[in-house]
Amino acid sequence: MKIAIPVERRAHERRVAATPDTVKKFIAMGIEVAVERGAGEASRIPDAAYQAAGATIVDSPAALLADADVVLKVQRPILAGEEGENELSLFKPGTLLIAILSPYANPDALRQYAEAGITAISLEFVPRITRAQSMDVLSSQSNLAGYRAVLEAVNVFDRAMPMMMTAAGTIAPARVMVLGAGVAGLQAIATAKRLGAIVSATDVRAASREQVESLGGKFVMVESDEVANAETAGGYAREMSDDYKRRQAELVAETLKKQDIAICTALIPGRKAPTLINDEMVYSMRPGSVIVDLAAEQGGNCTLTRPGEVVEINGVSIIGYYNVPSRLSADASALYAKNVLNYFTPLFNAETRQLAVNWQDEIVAASTLTRDGQIVHPNFQS
Incomplete structure (x- = not known):
């Protein structure tokens, strides 16, 4: 069996799906691993490190993918009709593709996977259950994004974060508000607190209060009976009613006037943010503030x-970088590669050295998009 690790060709992507550490684990299972030349360069992993771990370095994507049984990627392959070489056309039928496939944003991709005979597994659909924690790419990458978001804000902010007492006077600490107290938001709170800021946070989920306060933040929330059902079974926020959104906007507006930095992290799976x-x-924010x-x-x-882009409007800097975890590519790749290894390991029979996938397994069933030429995920079946 052969696992292939291609170069990530989508814009703003600097991560890679395997590291020398995970390559060693795959090879110990009796699996051949091939890595496209330069795949790890943006994550500070030279080809020589992969070779030392036992991988074969391959010069072209066509040669890499032609006989690959499993392809591990970070982002979905480039498809027909998109800019760049059609990567999917290089896959052989029956290939198992494991990646962050973003199917809600690219529903036509599922049809192409099915028509190509690809078994496509989307890691962001791994359920948030105890057994799957070590496979949770959303958590590992969001954690880094929350940390990096604060650093990006500090880089633009032209004042100090902590209180500073000098002979010339005292500098007040910066005030930071985090909107959305999921994994990224909680890490943003922790990072801002470590830097000495006064931190507040808001979320539609009442359960977030304890987590925010445990990190030293002040929890700001609209009081409503609606919050009792604000969290999905998977731990994500639901979309709230128009009345709740109005009241939340009023609360945020009043709080933001007093803030120096706002970190926005709120996402709803399958919907516009x-x-x-x-x-x-x-x-309404003060000049010099950062979002x-x-x-x-x-x-x-x-x-x-x-x-x-980073834009400045009425003295407020607004940072909207793409793919923030990729801005910490070395650590992001290391965590992602471990998530992938942990997902793959139960799918493989070490004795026969072949895939032995239980398609009824809760984790596998939740994350498989296409198989045997069909779209099998219930969220995408017409």
Whole structure:
């Protein structure tokens, strides 16, 4: 059996799906591993490190993928009709593809996977259950994104974060508000607190209060009976009613006027990111304030975010970088590669050295999009 690790060709992607450590684990299972030349360069992993771990370095994607049984990627392959070489056309029928496939944003991709005879597994669909924690790519990557978001804000912010007492006077600590207290939000709170800021946070899920307060943040929330059902079984936020959104907007607007930095992290799977900061709120913020919008790629939590850019509007800097975890590519790749290894290991029979997938397994069933030429995930069947 052969596992292939291609170069990631999508824009703004610097991660890689395997590291020398995980390559060693695959080879110990009796699996051949081939890595495309330069696949790890952006993550500070030279080809020589993969070779030392036992992998074969292959010069072209065509040669890499022609006989691969399993392809491990970070982002989905480039498809027909997209800019760049059609990577999917290089896969042989029956290939098992494991990656972050973003099917809600690219529903036609599922049809192409099915027509190509590819078994496509989307790691962001791994359920949030205890057994799957070590496979949870959303958590590992969001954790890094929350940390990096604060650093990006500090880089633009032209004041100090902690209180500083000097002979010339005292500098007040920065005030940071985190919108959305999921994995990214909680890490943003922890990072801002470590840097000495006064931190507040808001979320529609009442269960977030204890987590925010345990990190030293102040929890700001609209009180409503609606919050009792604000969390899905998978631990994500539900979309709230228009009345709740209005009341939340009023609360956020009043709080933002007093903040120096806002970190936006709110996402709803399969939907456009909810609007949390509108034009009027941005104009109410003090000059020199900073907004970091981690939801930029899904429409943004701020109405004035420009995806991929840093803009200044009325003295407020708005950061809307693409793919924030990739800006910490070395650590992001290391964590992602371990998630992938942990997902793959139960699918493989070490004795026969072949795949032995239990398609009824809760984790596998939740994350498999296509198999045997069909779209099998219930969320995408017409």
